[in-house]
Amino acid sequence: xxxxxxxxxxxxxxxxxxxxxxxxIKKHMDFxxxxxxxxxxxxxxxxxxxxxxxTYAISATAAAVxxxxxxxGLFQKANLTxxxxxxxxxxxxxxxxxxxxxxxxxxxxxxxRGGVIDYASGSRLVIPAAAFMNDRxxxxxxxxxxxxxxxxxxxxxxxxxxxxxxxxxxxQRYLTSAGMVEVFAKQNGRRLRLAPGKAxxxxxxxxxRVQDYFTLPNYYVYRLDTVQRSWEYQNIDMLQFAEQEEWxxxxxxxxxxxxxxxxxxxxxxxxxxxxxxxxxxxxxxxAPVPPxxxxxxxxxxELDFVNGDIPLDPSSxxxxxxxxxxxxxxIWEILPESPQVDPRAFQVEWQQVKLRxxxxxxxxxxxxxxxNEETLLVAPVLFGEDYQGALQKYEQEQAAYAAQVEVREQQxxxxxxxLQATFAERKASLQERLSQELNSRPGPLRRKVINRxxxxxxxxxxxxxxxxxxxxTTGVNYVLENGEAIENTTAYVVNEAQxxxxxxxxxxxxxxxxxxxxxxxxxxxxxxTGGISVARLDQPFLDGGDLVFKTVTPPVQNQAELxxxxxxx
Amino acid sequence: xxxxxxxxxxxxxxxxxxxPQKTVSAAAMEAEWQEIQAAQQNPARFRPLYERYYxxxxxxxxxxxxxxxxxxDLCSQVFLKALQRxxxxxxxxxxxxxxxxxxxxxxxxxxxxHNSQKRTVSVEENTLxxxxxxxxxxxxxxxxEDLVVALDTLKxxxxxxxxxRFFEQRPFKAIAxxxxxxxxxxxxKTYRILERLKKRIQGQKTK
Numbered sequence: 147x148x149x150x151x152x153x154x155x156x157x158x159x160x161x162x163x164x165x166x167x168x169x170x171i172k173k174h175m176d177f178x179x180x181x182x183x184x185x186x187x188x189x190x191x192x193x194x195x196x197x198x199x200x201t202y203a204i205s206a207t208a209a210a211v212x213x214x215x216x217x218x219g220l221f222q223k224a225n226l227t228x229x230x231x232x233x234x235x236x237x238x239x240x241x242x243x244x245x246x247x248x249x250x251x252x253x254x255x256x257x258x259r260g261g262v263i264d265y266a267s268g269s270r271l272v273i274p275a276a277a278f279m280n281d282r283x284x285x286x287x288x289x290x291x292x293x294x295x296x297x298x299x300x301x302x303x304x305x306x307x308x309x310x311x312x313x314x315x316x317x318q319r320y321l322t323s324a325g326m327v328e329v330f331a332k333q334n335g336r337r338l339r340l341a342p343g344k345a346x347x348x349x350x351x352x353x354x355r356v357q358d359y360f361t362l363p364n365y366y367v368y369r370l371d372t373v374q375r376s377w378e379y380q381n382i383d384m385l386q387f388a389e390q391e392e393w394x395x396x397x398x399x400x401x402x403x404x405x406x407x408x409x410x411x412x413x414x415x416x417x418x419x420x421x422x423x424x425x426x427x428x429x430x431x432x433a434p435v436p437p438x439x440x441x442x443x444x445x446x447x448e449l450d451f452v453n454g455d456i457p458l459d460p461s462s463x464x465x466x467x468x469x470x471x472x473x474x475x476x477i478w479e480i481l482p483e484s485p486q487v488d489p490r491a492f493q494v495e496w497q498q499v500k501l502r503x504x505x506x507x508x509x510x511x512x513x514x515x516x517x518n519e520e521t522l523l524v525a526p527v528l529f530g531e532d533y534q535g536a537l538q539k540y541e542q543e544q545a546a547y548a549a550q551v552e553v554r555e556q557q558x559x560x561x562x563x564x565l566q567a568t569f570a571e572r573k574a575s576l577q578e579r580l581s582q583e584l585n586s587r588p589g590p591l592r593r594k595v596i597n598r599x600x601x602x603x604x605x606x607x608x609x610x611x612x613x614x615x616x617x618x619t620t621g622v623n624y625v626l627e628n629g630e631a632i633e634n635t636t637a638y639v640v641n642e643a644q645x646x647x648x649x650x651x652x653x654x655x656x657x658x659x660x661x662x663x664x665x666x667x668x669x670x671x672x673x674x675t676g677g678i679s680v681a682r683l684d685q686p687f688l689d690g691g692d693l694v695f696k697t698v699t700p701p702v703q704n705q706a707e708l709x710x711x712x713x714x715x
Numbered sequence: 716x717x718x719x720x721x722x723x724x725x726x727x728x729x730x731x732x733x734x735p736q737k738t739v740s741a742a743a744m745e746a747e748w749q750e751i752q753a754a755q756q757n758p759a760r761f762r763p764l765y766e767r768y769y770x771x772x773x774x775x776x777x778x779x780x781x782x783x784x785x786x787x788d789l790c791s792q793v794f795l796k797a798l799q800r801x802x803x804x805x806x807x808x809x810x811x812x813x814x815x816x817x818x819x820x821x822x823x824x825x826x827x828x829h830n831s832q833k834r835t836v837s838v839e840e841n842t843l844x845x846x847x848x849x850x851x852x853x854x855x856x857x858x859x860e861d862l863v864v865a866l867d868t869l870k871x872x873x874x875x876x877x878x879x880r881f882f883e884q885r886p887f888k889a890i891a892x893x894x895x896x897x898x899x900x901x902x903x904k905t906y907r908i909l910e911r912l913k914k915r916i917q918g919q920k921t922k
């Protein structure tokens with residue numbers, strides 16, 4: 147047999163390796179120990195009673211003495227690397243289970259039809275038809291529960307235990323979030339999956355920090371893969387500012403935002419009015435009326451109103467001047483839809499006529515006599531040469547009309563451009579004024595937004611963008627105010643500038659990242675009591691040494707108290 | 716962009732597409748899914764799954780470490796993580812074991828990342844022959860040394876593909892699940908690795 151070892155550089159090839167037999171392998175099996183270890187890690191870290199603590203302390207001391215006697219070297223400091231430490235923990239590691247954010251449960255009445263779910267936050271889910279399948283891949287109908295929660299800030303991220311570290315092409319970064327959702331579906335207590343090709347549309351309302359009041363920041367969409375223990379990039383977050391009316395209630399009446407809204411509305415009204423005036427001051431010329439040839443088989447009336455041969459009743463809708471547009475030789479054809487003509491009407495000497503326009507073609511003609519009246523429906527028509535002449539004249543008039551219209555449109559377009567430029571200029575000036583006012587105010591500028599994206603798999607989805615990990619330093623001694631050392635626990639670090647949460651291993655041998663140009667808030671959770679100890683850093687960098695944490699007393703009992711304890715104020 | 720596997724090229728023989736190992740029946744997977752769901756509700760009911768898969772997982776790890784104690788340690792980690800993540804496990808039509816092997820693969824990789832040791836690769840002479848046969852090297856005068864030298868140049872993830880497919884005779888569907896890639900991607904990658912190995916061996920011969 148060959149000896150390939152000499153050739154190997156990267157791997158240790160073992161040929162025909164003798165594997166242990168089944169019995170030897172079984173000797174390593176210990177399910178009870180595994181279960182014990184699992185359950186120990188699952189036990190919520192609740193505050194213990196003083197008596198129980200005392201009991202544990204006594205037991206632990208006794209055990210320690212025994213171990214010290216029989217297992218030398220056990221008290222060497224466990225020098226865990228941060229990678230090992232976090233790898234041993236649950237990926238989603240809820241630090242205070244009683245304060246975790248609960249899911250809101252709403253139902254879709256018929257899964258075959260889908261539906262729209264609105265939440266009090268203003269967010270919305272659009273569930274397509276036939277979107278759910280059970281664990282066997284079969285589509286389900288009927289009522290389905292949608293479990294949903296939103297996570298918006300570092301307190302939410304902390305209590306939900308969701309990691310924010312992001313591996314970007316091998317580089318450790320963090321996701322700064324514009325809002326996160328967790329969504330999943332259940333039917334009869336069993337989780338469902340999204341059917342292939344189906345996606346839930348999400349409109350997540352949130353608030354983001356902006357550099358400039360009028361410029362949308364860029365965010366992307368990531369899905370938390372709890373098996374791979376990583377965030378996976380999915381798409382671009384289709385972000386838009388929330389409609390201004392929607393944030394009005396939360397904004398003070400004298401705020402710049404309100405004034406911007408009001409003044410912008412006035413500007414838009416001015417612009418609309420100016421456009422209307424422009425149209426009105428430059429009316430559309432009257433279009434020529436095309437001549438109509440007589441049918442030939444219909445009775446006609448030769449009535450020339452224009453030269454005054456036929457007197458028009460003064461109360462007539464139309465007078466001679468109104469009919470000046472009619473072509474020379476125009477006669478009036480009695481239309482088929484006209485009331486039947488009494489043949490005797492042709493024998494009557496009529497005194498005057500009333501004429502009313504019904505539409506572009508039809509007129510109502512009323513022949514009047516002191517004792518009689520005859521109403522007909524008629525249309526102006528032309529015969530033979532009169533018609534040909536009128537047609538030529540009409541074509542000339544039509545060409546002139548088209549030229550007039552073109553000139554008018556050009557004039558209006560030029561004037562509109564001017565108006566638009568003025569409007570844009572005034573709007574820009576208004577924006578500039580507002581920006582200056584907002585920028586001069588203390589504190590970050592924030593705006594409400596709608597994050598639009600689609601969920602193709604149930605789980606945790608984050609509208610976020612990667613941000614660099616803070617510069618790190620080592621040699622930090624984590625201690626409580628009473629001098630007690632803090633070791634091998636998670637240190638949470640946040641700053642006001644980034645909506646994320648950095649996690650480090652609290653250990654003097656592990657690095658700690660602190661953002662240089664922002665106030666940093668650090669805290670640790672006591673694994674036994676669930677108590678929180680906080681440190682604030684206003685200096686840009688830690689230069690080693692002791693970092694003293696102050697324990698929050700009395701211990702926080704709910705999320706509101708937690709928010710107060712972990713506030714930057 | 717994606718590639719389509721060219722099954723009829725002269726470089727890769729037809730056996731490449733055939734499944735080398737028996738697969739778990741759909742009925743067995745469904746029955747097992749019931750057990751998993753029970754364990755999701757109550758971790759104590761994970762026991763039958765643990766007992767069923769401990770040995771295969773142990774052997775999987777052992778072939779990559781050649782160390783019984785280390786394999787036992789890593790095995791404990793694998794099953795602990797499996798228990799911790801069981802709640803998020805979803806039935807995807809592949810055996811549960813594939814999911815366990817995926818965790819085991821990650822654990823082994825993590826172990827070697829943290830220890831500057833060479834990763835162990837277990838090779839049976841006959842399975843090495845399979846690789847050569849797959850590349851249609853039969854007619855050429857290849858030697859085990861050539862193949863080992865060529866395998867030694869592969870990246871860890873490439874070598875793992877060859878290992879899973881040829882040294883452990885796993886179906887592509889299971890390989891895909893273990894490596895978290897699609898089945899067709901597993902096939903294409905394997906095909907390309909074999910092509911590269913073949914060129915490298917032929918290159919060595921001409922030198």
